[in-house]
Amino acid sequence: ATRPIYIVRAVVEDAEVSVEETVSPIVAWGSFSDLYTRPAYHISTEISIYLHQEYHGQKLGSLLTRWMLTQAPSLGIHNVVALIFAHNQPSLGLFRKLGFEQWGYMPKVCDMEGFIADVVMLGKAVIADSNDQ
Numbered sequence: 001a002t003r004p005i006y007i008v009r010a011v012v013e014d015a016e017v018s019v020e021e022t023v024s025p026i027v028a029w030g031s032f033s034d035l036y037t038r039p040a041y042h043i044s045t046e047i048s049i050y051l052h053q054e055y056h057g058q059k060l061g062s063l064l065t066r067w068m069l070t071q072a073p074s075l076g077i078h079n080v081v082a083l084i085f086a087h088n089q090p091s092l093g094l095f096r097k098l099g100f101e102q103w104g105y106m107p108k109v110c111d112m113e114g115f116i117a118d119v120v121m122l123g124k125a126v127i128a129d130s131n132d133q
Helices: 060-075 089-097
Strands: 005-009 026-034 044-051 079-085 101-112 115-125
Touching: 005 060, 026 060, 044 060, 060 089, 079 089, 079 101, 089 115
Parallel strands: 044 079
Antiparallel strands: 005 026, 026 044, 079 115, 101 115
């Protein structure tokens, strides 16, 4: 499925530079991508967000993720999954704070140039399951 990529640019406040001349740097981006390519999985997606290091700790990741979650149902998404390195405590904390729960744990599945990393799967339903009603 084709889904948008969300880009956040810095606000540039410089009285000597006109808006037309200003190219604000990208400070964050987020995307939804197919969790699995089989058509039956179309209701579930993987969320990815990335923040420029200078913008960590400013709640931008939380703001971007919350906004993306509000957009998900209009894209036909019922479930959002985040695949996060087990050693990435800030990302795990962010997603857990936003209501994501652990749906899986994959030990030693990623080779980060010699560092073998575990991956935590966190998930959140953004549309109530019609089978539960």
